[in-house]
Amino acid sequence: MPTHITLVQGDITEQDVEAVVNAANSSLMGGGGVDGAIHRKGGPEIVAECRRLRAERYGSGLPTGAAVATTAGRLTARWVIHTVGPVWSGQEDRSELLASCHRESLRAARELGARTIAFPAISTGVYRWPLDDAARIALRTLRAEGEGFAEVRLVLFGQRSYDTFRAAL
């Protein structure tokens, strides 16, 4: 069965899926963009669990390309899967790390038994990854690794992101 990938233009915090992916930073303590929106709307339970994860498993932070799940607090979703995207570099090819974010997030969701998952466009905000290249990497990885999910959704914020992902799909 091919992976069922859907694209929507919207806000990641408003998705009726079991797991939503957070474009986090390695501190897991919150930030701007997707991260800020998830913590604002999900409430303090999420950061409390992140703090425990830092204390117990990730003393020096969640590594780039890795993913870890917490409660989703007050969001509609059941879980937030935090992943740390690579910062874009013109000198060094970090594509494998961006692919790893998608792969590891799917793995974490699968371990929880989630059947539906929504991703933002990881690394394309503050981390400056060019949208068309990020779209290709995300779609290729989700298509190859998303087997078994009822739905793998990409949530694009704004028309330009949506159009770029649509063209890549």
Ligand code: ADP
């Ligand atoms: P990163 O640090 O990985 O670049 P950002 O959160 O800065 O992560 O941005 C990732 C992408 O998510 C950008 O394309 C940004 O426009 C988009 N974005 C920002 N807020 C939201 C939101 N609430 N829902 C979905 N996408 C969002």
